[in-house]
Amino acid sequence: MDQPAHPDHACGHDRAGLVARAERLCRERGLLFTPLRQRTLEVIAGETRPLGAYDIAERLSLPGRRVAAVSVYRALDFLTENGLVHRLASRNAFVPCDHSHSGGESAVFLICRACGAVDETTSAEIERGLNRTLARAGFRPASRIVEIEGECGACQEREGAEG
């Protein structure tokens, strides 16, 4: 769990920690943490706001070396399948997985319309409610999407000060 002295420069996420977790996870599961996958993960972790696949492709491309979106999609499939990034269905965009939900609880995303920041949290009560609702309906869940769009606290204050 060694964190670097300076967690990240202007980045919203713990890039080094996420890469370290990915390397460990791939070693354990016998998967390949290829350069493309690593760079894709780094690009996502190096951004405060969710990125679209084409944004990622652009950031991965160099003057002579263009990365096609389809390659990014494959890397993203790998990263999401292994719990390293999340896909926001309401935005068609990707964010790193905070891993604050280690207990198998599904994630709740708070997406700010003003600044674009995404907060990933969990709630035992929401989880309980979902499980009861699913049981009542006899529905076997495969994936759960809980995304709230609105305004984060910081942007509410900023707006109040300005307006």
Place this chain on the structure above:
Amino acid sequence: MDQPAHPDHACGHDRAGLVARAERLCRERGLLFTPLRQRTLEVIAGETRPLGAYDIAERLSLPGRRVAAVSVYRALDFLTENGLVHRLASRNAFVPCDHSHSGGESAVFLICRACGAVDETTSAEIERGLNRTLARAGFRPASRIVEIEGECGACQEREGAEG
């Protein structure tokens, strides 16, 4: 106008009731329930499974008279803004609003991967959990998305019977 005694033939939703609700709502709010909007709503209500905008456009088109997707999008914007249809973020598709959540509770969608059916329900417990989570984070919500993908009860039974 006159609907047959049997509510709907092979349709999954109460088409006539939804149209009646739309007419009443538009009268109350001084909005126009134009033919395009009505036909769009009817197409959505006449289908068991969620439809994409281009599917709707295709169903609305006649041999000589083609409806462009952009027109459908505008009708869909109107219908969603007025609570007559819902958009499924995980599918980029639209379903009629059951209006079972009259109490202002946000909807929970159970989407079956096997048969494509969508069940719209609500849960006071989920609502409470969401509200607490939002309050704790100081987040002001504008829209809430709760979509569970999985297998509905009927398809589980069918699968078990087949093998």
Place this chain on the structure above:
DNA sequence: TACCGTCCCGTTACACTGTAACAGGCGGGG
């Protein structure tokens, strides 16, 4: 009547999202 603004809708064009299919490279195992 003419004029004006608004709303709705048709049209074109375009950008973004996502997948299918095929080919080449690379490494491991027979």
Place this chain on the structure above:
DNA sequence: CCCCGCCTGTTACAGTGTAACGGGACGGTA
């Protein structure tokens, strides 16, 4: 060595969504 599986690059294409412009219908106003 060949075979096989995995990853990546490439092309092509289908689906999703919006911006911009123009015209028609309709109501209000002079």
